[in-house]
Amino acid sequence: MTKGTVKGIISNLVYVEVDGPVFQNEICYIDFHDIKLMAEVIKVAGNIAYTQVFESTRGLKPGNTVEFTDKMLQVKLGPGMLSKNYDGLQDDLNKMEGLYLKRGEYTDPLDEDSIWKFTPIAKEGDTVMAGDWLGSVPENWIDHKIMVPFLMEEKYRIKSIVPAGDYKITDTIAVVVDDEGNEYPLTMIQYWPVKLPIRAYQSKPRPFKTLETGIRTIDTLNPIAEGGTGFTPGPFGTGKTVLQHSISQNAEADLIVVAACGERANEVVELFTEFPELDDPRTGRKLIERTIIICNTSNMPVAAREASVYTAMSICEYYRSMGLKVLLLADSTSRWAQALREMSNRMEELPGPDAYPMDLPAIISNFYARAGYVYLNNGQIGSITFIGAVSPAGGNLKEPVTESTKKAARCFYSLSQERADSKRYPAIDPIDSYSKYLEYEEIQDYLNQNISAGWVDKVYKAKDILLRGKEAKDQINILGDDGVPLDYHSRFWKSELIDRVILVQDSFDPVDKSSSMKRQAYMLNLLLKICNTEFDFESYEELQPFYSRVINVLVQMNYQSFESDKFKEYEAQLESILTERRV
């Protein structure tokens, strides 16, 4: 194994003189008193390896010895990851002792002594390759597949496989043989280098179905595809985190991985304390049972922050290979980009825009490309849907992280300060935001078949009403209430109707926080019917009181269980208000 000596230290960048071969992204450990500090090679020049240390480098001296591992940064994969709280390097935070995070303390992400009920899927004599299912163990309510390790590149024959029964994750559950007769004993544990995508699947089709999030402004207006990508840029205070939390609670996914990347610790504590209490709306079990939290808060070392998103993505890919529908939420990818910037800066690379590294767009798009819908080798399907939050400096969307992400992600959910200021949450701007998937023929067919015929046209119709309403409002603001034709007021109020009833959603209300697709379709149809109705008004002053009443009743409907008696009561009230002025 290659060894080295510390030559220089600038913050968490450490120069190491090496005595043998090293490779890019190789992990090494720096001896420091009686602990070892983990670091990653990020550049090599001559016999000097530039390493970023995942810890504070306080007290480190030139002359400290370094051991290289011949491995890249990797995750340890196996049953027992659900409900865990990891740091960016996949250390189990709950296993760490003491109040403070200690330098050099690395904990096992899995519980090696835990016992699992294994049922074989493959049998002796089967030919298998990386990612193929050998058997399964129940993990919470997920059927956790034990797979041929992704790192095994050949075709293998199963020489033996254990019968159904209880095993530890370290027990050998199968032995496979390659063409040359080499035997490989396999356990339930495998490793994967996080910076590489797991490609143990047959093909990656274009996304062709949508993923319900329960959030109306997303599902109705700009749906995200299962296996799709999206991002939510917004200035602070516009509700990025609340939006991410409510997606994580309500989205129809088998598994949610939340990567808290460089964000507030108290927000993560909220996840820790609330998720074990909250019910999963679909299974009725606790939310925490389908959640993995990767937590690298803003005060943790910056290099580990960079690693955290990759750790999260690798865990997602692992579960996707089991044929599961995984949702990855990262808050915020800007902090990840800033971590890249800090390192690039210390290495004195020539800076790109706003001092970010020049390859930032490439790094971001490579990362987003790891999401997706896949056909596994056995014909089963799995998916990773990825939604990243972006925190643009000063709320200016013309900054490098937002622009680079815009090129990579297919859905753009722009959070607007103006909407947030007027407490219209979720503050996703209906005009600026878009979903590219809505243009996919596959998705259009899916929506028209699964929701209702002509659904996509209705969605576009609603978008038109919103846009025309905004134009009318601008005119009214310039010319004054009585300076525009009555029709302008009518346009404005119709858009207000859609805005206040469909777009605005109370994420703290037990009913309103999540809306089923059936309900969303019902409400959109109802609203479009109102928008298509002619009403009789004498002057612009009559519109505000009328529409306020209409909106109020519709909002009350939002607070009631769908099709309940109360719901129908309000609907009847609505009808009588409409009748007053219907032409």
Added chain:
Amino acid sequence: MAGTAFQKIYTKLTQITKATCTVQATGVGNEELATVGGRLAQVVKIIDNKVTLQIFEGTEGIGTDAEVIFYGKPPTLKVSEQLAGRFFNAYGDPIDGGPEIEGEEVEIGGPSVNPVRRRDPSELIATGIAGIDLNNTLVTGQKIPFFADPDQPYNQVMATVALRTKADKIILGGMGLSNDDYLYYKNSFENAGVIDKIIAFINTTDDPPVERLLVPDMALSAAEYFAIQKNEAVLVLLTDMTLYCDALSIVSNRMDQIPSKDSMPGSLYSDLAKIYEKAVQFPTGGSITIIAVTTISGGDITHAIPDNTGYITEGQLYLRRDTDIGKVIIDPARSLSRLKTKVIGKRTRADHPQVMSASVRLNADAMNARTKLENGFDLTDYDQRALQFSRDYAEQILAIDVNVDTEEMLDKTWALFQKYFTPEEVGIKDEFMKLYWKKE
């Protein structure tokens, strides 16, 4: 912090800039303290035997033959009960004429708390200021700054907040504080008779700017001692964080780092997060709450300092001079406390959230009416009433000099609702209307 030096003495400086110097030395650790020509310095970069130090006092008059003595340890602070009631400089040396502190020596700027060992903040901090208690309730373990223009009386407001809270200890970290403001704080604490629970680390405008970099870490190390060892509720006041950031940019500039937005170092977010994230609620009852001041220029919050701060802190408070009443208020429209939802209506009366949002909404209507008025459009009857409400609301409830408990704030707000609006206009849930809307 004048340590007993026993290490080798180096006298070969190879480079001197306005804030840093480089010396040939061996066996030196990163972030280690040293003195250069008698001035305190800290190692910021080591390449082979070339060690770069930032000199807190500046390098004026430092010669290439200046004596460099390494301490073999990072900056430390001695912590014990003796800290209470004392004033220190940025190095933790007493400036009040009192004796040196005896106690355990701890490294400042230590590691972060394991997030799974934190507790969800849930204890309300009462200040008697409606702009805070009613609209933007603070919670122990929270971190929140005032975004204030330099002409606003933020130091007075902060002193008021500090004195009205029931904190066990108040720790003041003053960075670039004017001597007048320093004396103002000192006098207010003395007059209020609470000097025993005050600890202050002060860097005034008379002191060199780079020294400021030590102040937050000093203040927070003292805070951690009282919060962890003594399970006390500690309130940390940091003023002014903008001047702290300016010092950061000076050092990074001297080290030839490429600046990012607004000439700030690329690591600004991490640097600020390390400080603010020390705010914590411990399961054992102790807590650290941080109230900071970030001065902004002409209300511009898109500048890198307030912008990065906003992404880290749990909300922000704005001061505004209300010209109608001629008093300073905490702006109900722009201020936000993210953690308020953890306590309002739970630790306070159940109608609190509804009353709060109704009053903010009605106040926003008043703002719109004012804009209408300024643009020469006619006001409706509702606009008139909203304007009157807004004025009374500012004068009787929001003004900084009003000091009442939350219950009374709520009652007063109900009275104003009833004076100017119909129940429908107020739009509060029926269950509360029945309780608090007085029958004619």
